[in-house]
Amino acid sequence: MTDTLAWDVYAKRSKQRRLVNAAGQTTWFNWTQYPDHGPGAEILAVGPGSTVLELGCGTGGNLAHLTTLGAHALGVDVSTAQLATAKDRWGYMPGLRVERAEAVAYLTEIGEELDAVFSVFGAAWFTDPNVLLPVVRKRLRPGGVFAFSHRPAIEGCYGCQAAYISCSEDQDPLVVKRWDYEPERWVEILSEHGFTGATAEILPAPPGPRTIGTLLVRAQA
Numbered sequence: 001m002t003d004t005l006a007w008d009v010y011a012k013r014s015k016q017r018r019l020v021n022a023a024g025q026t027t028w029f030n031w032t033q034y035p036d037h038g039p040g041a042e043i044l045a046v047g048p049g050s051t052v053l054e055l056g057c058g059t060g061g062n063l064a065h066l067t068t069l070g071a072h073a074l075g076v077d078v079s080t081a082q083l084a085t086a087k088d089r090w091g092y093m094p095g096l097r098v099e100r101a102e103a104v105a106y107l108t109e110i111g112e113e114l115d116a117v118f119s120v121f122g123a124a125w126f127t128d129p130n131v132l133l134p135v136v137r138k139r140l141r142p143g144g145v146f147a148f149s150h151r152p153a154i155e156g157c158y159g160c161q162a163a164y165i166s167c168s169e170d171q172d173p174l175v176v177k178r179w180d181y182e183p184e185r186w187v188e189i190l191s192e193h194g195f196t197g198a199t200a201e202i203l204p205a206p207p208g209p210r211t212i213g214t215l216l217v218r219a220q221a
């Protein structure tokens with residue numbers, strides 16, 4: 001079961017997205033852990049009138065950008081704290097809707113057909129793919145895009161891993177589970193679940209002291 005307490009703790013120590021990026025834009029799409037880096041919303045191939053769902057939307061910055069492209073942007077997250085920040089910052093944007101829900105439960109319950117589903121260091125990382133992928137594929141229209149990003153697997157550490165979220169010095173850290181695989185294995189997993197055209201790559205980090213890249217995975221229903 002998803003630990004909402006852990007994610008609320010995480011939310012309180014997270015940095016907020018800047019007001020303006022290096023290009024002077026007030027909204028933008030970022031797949032990576034680095035500012036002003038990597039591809040943008042074109043990965044999702046959506047436009048005016050598309051319906052897009054983000055799994056684990058956090059504070060909603062990527063969804064806000066999608067609304068500027070004319071998309072109906074839906075976001076779900078288990079953290080009340082994250083969603084409160086999302087509503088404060090982006091709640092005025094037409095076409096944006098965020099809801100407190102667990103990703104698999106939400107996808108199981110909605111009747112809507114989606115043009116794209118995505119997750120940036122979000123619920124797709126923290127949910128067993130054997131549970132998540134069937135419900136994502138069921139809700140996507142034929143040809144609709146599923147894409148997600150997160151840190152790459154550490155060599156030799158594949159499948160379900162423990163991730164620690166620290167609280168305070170006198171409390172044990174909270175634990176959430178995440179699922180890590182190498183790019184080639186993600187392509188196989190997506191194909192096993194009926195997705196087509198799967199690609200998975202590690203985007204290199206930008207020049208500077210940090211060297212960990214970003215896994216970016218994309219496939220179509």
Ligand SMILES: C[S@@+](CC[C@H](N)C(=O)[O-])C[C@H]1O[C@@H](n2cnc3c(N)ncnc32)[C@H](O)[C@@H]1O
Binds near residue numbers: 056058077079120127
């Ligand atoms: C590391 S944060 C990333 C947030 C955001 N996507 C970003 O790029 O800043 C992970 C987010 O996923 C949410 N999350 C984790 N598991 C989830 C699940 N099963 N269903 C919905 N949200 C989930 C957490 O509450 C948290 O807001």
